[in-house]
Amino acid sequence: MQETVIHFSDLALNSAILSALTDMGFEKPTPIQAASIPVLIEGRDALGKAQTGTGKTAAFSLPLLNKIDLSQRKPQAILMAPTRELAIQVAAEVKNLGRNIKGLKVLEIYGGASISDQIRALKSGAHIVVGTPGRVKDLINRERLHLDECHTFVLDEADEMLKMGFVDDVTWIMEKSPETAQRVLFSATMPPMVKTIVDRYLRNPARIDVAGTNQTVDKVEQQFWVVKGVEKDEAMSRLLETEDTDASIVFVRTRQDTERLADWLSARGFKAAALHGDIPQSLRERTVDHIKRGVIDILVATDVVARGLDVPRITHVFNYDIPFDVESYIHRIGRTGRAGRKGKAILLVRPNQIRMLRTIERVTRSSMEEIQLPHRDKVAESRLSKLAEELEAEKEHKALEKFSGLIEKLQTTLEIDAATLAAILLKRQQGKRPLFYVGEDPMLEAVERDKKRRSERRDTRETNNVDWETYQLQVGREQGVQVKDIVGALANELGLTKGSIGAIKLAPEHTFVQLPKSMSTETGNKLRKLRIRQKEVNAVVSDFNDFRESRGRRDGGGGNGGRRDGGNSRGNGNGGRGGNGRGNGERRFDRNRGGDHRGNHRGERVNKTRSAD
Numbered sequence: 089m090q091e092t093v094i095h096f097s098d099l100a101l102n103s104a105i106l107s108a109l110t111d112m113g114f115e116k117p118t119p120i121q122a123a124s125i126p127v128l129i130e131g132r133d134a135l136g137k138a139q140t141g142t143g144k145t146a147a148f149s150l151p152l153l154n155k156i157d158l159s160q161r162k163p164q165a166i167l168m169a170p171t172r173e174l175a176i177q178v179a180a181e182v183k184n185l186g187r188n189i190k191g192l193k194v195l196e197i198y199g200g201a202s203i204s205d206q207i208r209a210l211k212s213g214a215h216i217v218v219g220t221p222g223r224v225k226d227l228i229n230r231e232r233l234h235l236d237e238c239h240t241f242v243l244d245e246a247d248e249m250l251k252m253g254f255v256d257d258v259t260w261i262m263e264k265s266p267e268t269a270q271r272v273l274f275s276a277t278m279p280p281m282v283k284t285i286v287d288r289y290l291r292n293p294a295r296i297d298v299a300g301t302n303q304t305v306d307k308v309e310q311q312f313w314v315v316k317g318v319e320k321d322e323a324m325s326r327l328l329e330t331e332d333t334d335a336s337i338v339f340v341r342t343r344q345d346t347e348r349l350a351d352w353l354s355a356r357g358f359k360a361a362a363l364h365g366d367i368p369q370s371l372r373e374r375t376v377d378h379i380k381r382g383v384i385d386i387l388v389a390t391d392v393v394a395r396g397l398d399v400p401r402i403t404h405v406f407n408y409d410i411p412f413d414v415e416s417y418i419h420r421i422g423r424t425g426r427a428g429r430k431g432k433a434i435l436l437v438r439p440n441q442i443r444m445l446r447t448i449e450r451v452t453r454s455s456m457e458e459i460q461l462p463h464r465d466k467v468a469e470s471r472l473s474k475l476a477e478e479l480e481a482e483k484e485h486k487a488l489e490k491f492s493g494l495i496e497k498l499q500t501t502l503e504i505d506a507a508t509l510a511a512i513l514l515k516r517q518q519g520k521r522p523l524f525y526v527g528e529d530p531m532l533e534a535v536e537r538d539k540k541r542r543s544e545r546r547d548t549r550e551t552n553n554v555d556w557e558t559y560q561l562q563v564g565r566e567q568g569v570q571v572k573d574i575v576g577a578l579a580n581e582l583g584l585t586k587g588s589i590g591a592i593k594l595a596p597e598h599t600f601v602q603l604p605k606s607m608s609t610e611t612g613n614k615l616r617k618l619r620i621r622q623k624e625v626n627a628v629v630s631d632f633n634d635f636r637e638s639r640g641r642r643d644g645g646g647g648n649g650g651r652r653d654g655g656n657s658r659g660n661g662n663g664g665r666g667g668n669g670r671g672n673g674e675r676r677f678d679r680n681r682g683g684d685h686r687g688n689h690r691g692e693r694v695n696k697t698r699s700a701d
């Protein structure tokens with residue numbers, strides 16, 4: 089990341105703001121702040137794009153705080169956020185930044201909380217309103233919220249807002265604020281819908297884009313574990329016990345899973361709680377507060393509710409379920425590594441999801457390290473050392489003497505020595521978290537199996553190592569030829585097996601195909617006479633070798649663990665897969681996405697739209 093040389097004091101901010109920044113320990117502006125603050129102070133419409141965790145809130149809040157007129161009682165700025173949590177969080181940051189502006193009133197309004205309280209608060213005057221679209225609209229309709237003195241309109245997390253279906257509400261609210269109001273839109277990504285809004289509603293906006301500096305991903309160490317041997321619950325508990333965590337967020341796909349996993353973890357002694365859209369607002373706020381204060385250490389959450397959460401003590405993000413898209417992944421891992429700290433993200437991935445993992449790596453231009461789960465004994469060891477730590481703290485406890493008396497009594501009753509009694513008590517107190525295990529760890533066996541499978545696969549690849557020759561056939565797409573015709577003809581007419589048909593690339597008027605160098609004379613003769621779709625193919629040897637493009641660009645970036653890079657990648661059985669025209673696992677993957685995953689995802693978001701306000 090490029091270092092900014094400017095300081096907050098270079099930015100024409102007033103002293104109340106500068107002193108607040110000093111109090112808060114903000115030493116210098118982040119890139120998005122350095123770039124947007126001067127533009128926003130000018131009063132221009134603006135579009136800011138930056139990754140999550142880059143300090144966008146202060147970027148849009150500082151300029152508007154800078155021009156608040158305390159004597160004016162109607163709202164001067166309206167900030168829109170997609171969820172209650174974000175509205176609360178943004179309001180908190182604005183209050184913090186405005187802490188030295190005496191008499192400043194910042195009001196958050198959102199659904200699920202008493203509207204009459206909000207009406208009362210509006211009546212007594214608010215300089216800045218932070219709200220979710222539904223409730224804001226409601227209050228405008230009831231003529232309780234007046235935007236006629238509003239000089240700044242901010243749309244935070246615009247992409248998320250529009251994705252959640254708030255587009256009409258948001259534009260309606262924008263139109264209710266004065267023409268002259270400055271319109272500012274912040275977004276982590278620029279999907280077409282955001283572009284449409286920008287084109288329609290922003291007037292000659294300054295475009296500030298620091299998205300290239302992918303801070304989040306750089307700051308977070310990323311690892312993955314391929315599910316094998318034990319299930320994900322067990323994996324989570326092993327990781328949680330052996331990783332050096334402060335607080336963690338565990339992302340799961342469904343609301344039910346948040347509850348189930350949180351219960352499961354709690355039953356094993358972890359301080360965990362669920363967070364999802366169906367939990368009543370007040371409880372959600374309390375849960376967020378609890379993780380901030382250390383009452384709990386683990387939040388098991390769905391994507392939507394955890395969006396934008398800023399809890400500095402989160403050291404780990406666990407992706408219990410792989411996210412639906414790369415964007416969600418970036419948002420998720422952005423929950424750690426906050427405010428310049430280091431964070432760690434661990435993804436639990438099923439073997440059939442590895443492709444998604446590679447896509448994430450490619451898009452984020454980062455790499456994830458494969459890890460193995462700690463073995464059971466390691467877990468037990470770390471339990472023992474934690475226990476020792478806890479006991480150490482109790483050594484000097486005053487009440488111990490009384491307990492010693494009881495121990496003696498129990499010893500006599502049970503007729504056992506102190507060590508045996510201690511053992512019994514220790515066994516009881518550990519419950520489901522034993523300090524040692526008997527028998528083999530199922531993990532070990534799975535790791536062995538996996539190793540064996542991998543080496544077998546390598547062996548088959550080696551025996552399969554065909555030396556290929558590329559032929560150009562003088563038929564192509566324009567003759568209506570498809571890959572399956574080529575494969576069909578080669579198999580039926582030449583008698584070639586799947587394994588001896590390599591990669592195929594169709595062009596408009598010809599086709600390149602890899603066939604074994606060592607073909608029998610007979611097969612060679614048949615090839616010379618081959619006709620496909622009534623056309624002679626006139627096969628000639630060609631030095632074309634760029635088959636990679638032909639099978640979907642997405643595949644090029646390591647989707648196959650790099651097996652396809654370099655010229656010698658042919659002939660390891662991989663070409664055959666492409667050759668029969670259906671080896672594209674990515675197609676299967678897409679279908680999956682469109683089917684169950686996407687479906688759920690959308691469903692959840694739709695529900696969320698309703699419950700968010």
Ligand code: ADP
Nearest residue numbers: 114115116117118140141142143144145146427
């Ligand atoms: P974003 O909205 O881009 O995801 P936030 O505005 O939530 O990011 O900021 C992320 C964290 O960084 C917050 O804890 C915020 O207080 C902190 N932060 C913002 N600006 C600075 C700065 N200039 N110096 C230090 N910390 C900052």
Ligand code: MG
Nearest residue numbers: 144145244396
């Ligand atoms: Mg934000």
